[in-house]
Amino acid sequence: MTTVEIAGACPHDCPDTCAMITTVVDGRATAIRGDADHPVTQGFLCAKVNRYQERTYHPDRILTPLRRIGPKGAGEFEPVSWATALAGISAGLRRVIDRDGPQAVLPYSYGGTLGLLQGNSMSARFFHRMGASLLDRTICASAGTAGWRSVYGNLSGPGPDDIDGVQFVVLWGTNTLTSNSHLWPAIRRAREAGARVVCVDPLKTRTAQASDEHVAIAPGTDGALALGMMRVIIDEGLVDEEFLTVHATGWDELRSAVLSEWSVERAAAITDVPASVIADLARQYATTRPSLIRLNYGMQRHAGGASAVRAVSLLPAITGAWRDSNGGALLSTSAASRFDSGAFARSEWIVSGTRTINMTRLGEALTNADAGVGGPPVSAMVVYNSNPAVIAPDTSVVRRGLAREDLLTVVLEQFPTDTTRYADWVLPATTQLEHWDLHTAYGHRFITLNSPAIESMGEAVSNTEAFRRLSAAMGYEENDLRVGDRDLVDEAIELIGAGSINREQLFQTGWMRIPTEDFSEQFARGLSTPSGRIECVGMNEGLDRVPDYRPPVEAASTTESGQLMLLSPPAHSLLNSTFANLERQGRAAGEQEVWVHPRDAAARSIATGDRVRIFNFRGEFTAIAEVTDRTRPGTAAAFGLRWMGSGESTSLNDVTSQELTDAGRGATFYDTAVEIDVLRPHEAASGE
Numbered sequence: 001m002t003t004v005e006i007a008g009a010c011p012h013d014c015p016d017t018c019a020m021i022t023t024v025v026d027g028r029a030t031a032i033r034g035d036a037d038h039p040v041t042q043g044f045l046c047a048k049v050n051r052y053q054e055r056t057y058h059p060d061r062i063l064t065p066l067r068r069i070g071p072k073g074a075g076e077f078e079p080v081s082w083a084t085a086l087a088g089i090s091a092g093l094r095r096v097i098d099r100d101g102p103q104a105v106l107p108y109s110y111g112g113t114l115g116l117l118q119g120n121s122m123s124a125r126f127f128h129r130m131g132a133s134l135l136d137r138t139i140c141a142s143a144g145t146a147g148w149r150s151v152y153g154n155l156s157g158p159g160p161d162d163i164d165g166v167q168f169v170v171l172w173g174t175n176t177l178t179s180n181s182h183l184w185p186a187i188r189r190a191r192e193a194g195a196r197v198v199c200v201d202p203l204k205t206r207t208a209q210a211s212d213e214h215v216a217i218a219p220g221t222d223g224a225l226a227l228g229m230m231r232v233i234i235d236e237g238l239v240d241e242e243f244l245t246v247h248a249t250g251w252d253e254l255r256s257a258v259l260s261e262w263s264v265e266r267a268a269a270i271t272d273v274p275a276s277v278i279a280d281l282a283r284q285y286a287t288t289r290p291s292l293i294r295l296n297y298g299m300q301r302h303a304g305g306a307s308a309v310r311a312v313s314l315l316p317a318i319t320g321a322w323r324d325s326n327g328g329a330l331l332s333t334s335a336a337s338r339f340d341s342g343a344f345a346r347s348e349w350i351v352s353g354t355r356t357i358n359m360t361r362l363g364e365a366l367t368n369a370d371a372g373v374g375g376p377p378v379s380a381m382v383v384y385n386s387n388p389a390v391i392a393p394d395t396s397v398v399r400r401g402l403a404r405e406d407l408l409t410v411v412l413e414q415f416p417t418d419t420t421r422y423a424d425w426v427l428p429a430t431t432q433l434e435h436w437d438l439h440t441a442y443g444h445r446f447i448t449l450n451s452p453a454i455e456s457m458g459e460a461v462s463n464t465e466a467f468r469r470l471s472a473a474m475g476y477e478e479n480d481l482r483v484g485d486r487d488l489v490d491e492a493i494e495l496i497g498a499g500s501i502n503r504e505q506l507f508q509t510g511w512m513r514i515p516t517e518d519f520s521e522q523f524a525r526g527l528s529t530p531s532g533r534i535e536c537v538g539m540n541e542g543l544d545r546v547p548d549y550r551p552p553v554e555a556a557s558t559t560e561s562g563q564l565m566l567l568s569p570p571a572h573s574l575l576n577s578t579f580a581n582l583e584r585q586g587r588a589a590g591e592q593e594v595w596v597h598p599r600d601a602a603a604r605s606i607a608t609g610d611r612v613r614i615f616n617f618r619g620e621f622t623a624i625a626e627v628t629d630r631t632r633p634g635t636a637a638a639f640g641l642r643w644m645g646s647g648e649s650t651s652l653n654d655v656t657s658q659e660l661t662d663a664g665r666g667a668t669f670y671d672t673a674v675e676i677d678v679l680r681p682h683e684a685a686s687g688e
Contacts, residue, residue, distance in 0.1 A: 002026055006453035007035065007510030010049050011118070011432045012578060013111030013140070015332075015443020016182040018045055019511045020052070022433060022453040029053040029433050029454050038511055039161040040182050040444045047572070048579050055582060056431045056457065060415050063458025066426040072403045075421035082459060082469065089425050090473035092408045093130075093380055100376040102131035103355055108362065110139055112385030112578065113463075115437030115450065116344065116492045117485060122467040123384060124345035129476050133375070134356040136665060139392070141332070143666030144300035147309030148331045150540040150663070151317070153528030156516070157330030158292065159444035160186040166326050168288035169197045170281075172312055173222060174296030175205040178572045180443060183294065184210075196288070198281060200225065201298070202567060203595070203637050204630035215281060216632055219565045219670060220302040220552035221271040225278065226311035227549060228267020230258045232282035233318055240320025247523050248317055250537035257546045270549065272632070286319045290327035297331075298569060302671035304550025306663035311547045317534045325518050330443075336516050337440035337447065340495040346480055360667040361658045363394045366401020380408040384429070384463055389418035390641050391576050393656040393667055396619045412466055415581055418644050418651075428460040435462035436485040438492045440514075447496060448511040449489070464488060542663030550662055554673035563673040564600060564636045566614065568652055571640025581643060592652065594623040595637040596676060601627040604676055611679045614638065616672070619654030622679065636676060 003025050010018040019035035032052045036043035044050075065085035070076025080088075096104050107127045113119055136142075160183045163169075169187055176183055191197055191212075199211040200222070208214040217225055233239055234255060244251045268275040285291055293316060299308045313329055321327040342348075355375045357365050365373050366381075378401075392398045402409060402422035411423040420426050434457065437450040456462075461469070464485055471481040483491070493501050500515045517525070526532035537546050558565055570576065594614055596606055606612060610625045614636070623638055631637050644651050659668050 006451050007449065008432060008453060009115070009437065009439040009448035009450040009511075010045065011113040011115055011437065011439070011450070012049065013114055013576070014046075015180050015441065016040065016046075017114070017439050017441035017443065017446070017448060018049070018182065019446075019448050020045065020049075022053070024453050027454060029056060035510065037509075038446070040159065040446065042182070042185060046181050051584065052431075053433065054584065055414075056433045056454070058415070058582065060581065061457060061460070062413055062415060062420075062426060062428045063460055064428055065459065066423075068424045072405065072422045073399070075416060077426065085425055085427060086469055086473040089410050089470065092424070093474065096380040096408060097130070100379050103133045104376040104379040105130060105132040106357055106365070106378045106381045107132060107135050108359060108381055108383045108388055109135070109385040110137055110359065110391075111576075112387075113432070113437070115439050116339070117437045117488050118435060118463045119385060120341070121344055121488055121492075122464040122481065122483070125349070125481055126467040126471050126476070128346055128349035129471070129478060129481065130474070131351050131354065133378070134350070134354055136356045136358040138358055138360050138660075138664065138666045141297050141300075141666070142664035143305035143661035144297050144309040144331055144664070146540070146542070146664030146666075147300065147306035148313050150306070150310050150538060150543055151313050151529075151535055154335035155522060155527055156333045156336040156445075157328055158326055159330075159333055161444065163292055163326045164189065165193070166190050166290045166292045167195045168285060168291040169195055170200060170285060170291075170293045171197065171207055171211065172200040172293055172295040173299030174294055175201070175207045175298070175569060176294065177206040177210060179570055180294075180296070183443065196284065202632050202635050203569070205569075206572065215273055215277060218270070218272040218632065219567060219635055220304065220308070220555060221549070222299040223304060223308040223311040223547075223549040224267050224270040225273065226308075226315060227258060227262045227547070228264050228271070228278045229282035229285070229315060230318060231262045231264060231267070232279045233286045234258060236283065236286075238283070238286035239318055240323075243320035243323060244317065244536075247322075248534035248536055249531045250535055254314070254536040254546060257548075270551075285315070289321070290324035291316070291319070291321045292327050293329040295329060295331050298670070300661065301667060301669045302552040303659065303661060303668055304552065305661040305666060305668070307543060307548060307550045310543065311549070314536060314547060317536070322519050322523070325520075328519060332442040333445055334440065334442040336445045337514055338497050339440055339492070344492060344495055358660070358665055360393060360660060360665070362388055362392045363397030363401055364658055366404065366407065367397055379406065380410075382410045382412075383419055383423075384412040387417045387419045389422065390643055390651055390653065393653055393669060394618055394658045395651055395653040397658070412463060414460075417581075427466050428458060429466070430456050430460045430462045434460065435464075436489055438489050440496065445514050445516055446511050447501065447506065447514055449506055451510070540663060552671040553659065553668070554657070554671050557673045558634060561673075563616075563675050564634055565670075566655065566672040566674045567635060567637045567670050568656070568672075569637070569639055576641050592621070592623040592638060592640070592642050593626050594676065595626050595628050595631040597631050597633045597635065598627055598629060599633045600636070601625065604678070606676065606678055612676050613679055614655060614674050614676050616655050616674045618657065619650060621650045621652050621654050625676075636674065
């Protein structure tokens, strides 16, 4: 019996990007654990990933190419050879290109893996060479990124291993215990040393329950809370004027706007947080050092999302919290890697004038030729690392588009998902245990190498190999479309941190910290903003010159009609739709539930355990009601995305909107007004 241990990386869309160790016995993976030596992973993996081998060996794995033999949406396929699949796909793509031009082809991908290789390397080169439409990948973080960059450019905040000694932590729009669990040990150590932890969230999440204080803000009003706090900080003389004079621009204009337009009472009226709570939070935050705001993407999934992140991110500048290396604020550490993604993807191959289609508006792009995407209709779509039939907003429209018989759809997948049901061709994809990859992170400053632990299952291939084969089938002869994965790893290493990564060390340990400057050095060198300084005001596309509050669009309809605002954060045991088909995670997540506050439940005669219909003018889905004060009056919450499968016809995202945020053109999942009613017994039984 031969036993080896192989270093790897968790591939999933999470800030933790854990270093994993896979135990392999006689060629079969038998156990997965976190790397105990990694400063962030610290030996544990989340409940979603700690038995990842079950995903790799799941009996539902797709292990051969498939060709559709039934109607779209039925999920009826026959297995075929790779040669047959490649010939059929390439012939179909050529027909589309000959008839409508290459921009009629749309790639669609997102965070099924965050690896630099399997995410968007060979795939991007393939589509750039073809001249296909570009995809604006906005569905998760683009609004928050736009808001942050309007203030700080590419400045990154501290990672979990940087915050020892912090004394005041605000967890703002983040359910840390579920979606950033490897930050929590650092927070716990800080609390043991006397730090205070405040959670700002409309819901009483696991994180809110574990914090010292929960500020139950009205959904989408984070910007107003931040501006109300600024007013207190100004009035009580708690501004770090010296820091702002040296490192910021526009402070006088912002201060004047706050003084003329904001009061604690106005912020309280908007946020539904008592003025005394706002004032006390501002005072504690501004007078305690070091302080850290961990803001996350929950606050930016509404119409004013970028404005909200912009306002919150200014607080550590105003208080001078950036003076402390373990303070400031953290939204993402992505910029710390300084990875040249354009060079890796061969962006120079993009033809000038190529259109860009926003992935948040996929339904519109597939069903409405006059939707403003410009150019030819989308006649072919290649999906990888995503499940748009479930995860895209307004999914009833998306599914209608996917059902078009004239749409050539190719899906690279590990499992038969709701999206593969609409595919013409399905190509079998490897899991993380079966391929090479290299991972940066957006929650810490380490890069992690993923080495294949086992041979590929069946005929599954990596995304990089699939696009190498597709390139050859299309007759593309560029050498950059033939590069093997080991060479791609080497190329990616050279493109991280301006070539500052020690390749030998990385291959020996499986991970290493990216050399970075501390905050004082970054401020001294100059930020990547137009002024080179923190920009308290400025001209940014989609944003007001002076930071302000923009309310959720559909909040007005709840005030007028008595509807509820629906939030749809991740479930603790699910990650979007990635684990929804696995038995262990499915049992832990349970059936789709919706939280309803007792006041709202009483008005609708809803009791815990009732099957209810959640609906609006876009669509509907069903869930089991839980009447609880863990949500606010006027706010409902449904956690996690489930696959529809053969027994369901709708999903949570049937009610969400394709509307975009103020900046970043991001998704507005949490800007959703709904009504809820109890299903009659025959409706609940029939699934109507």
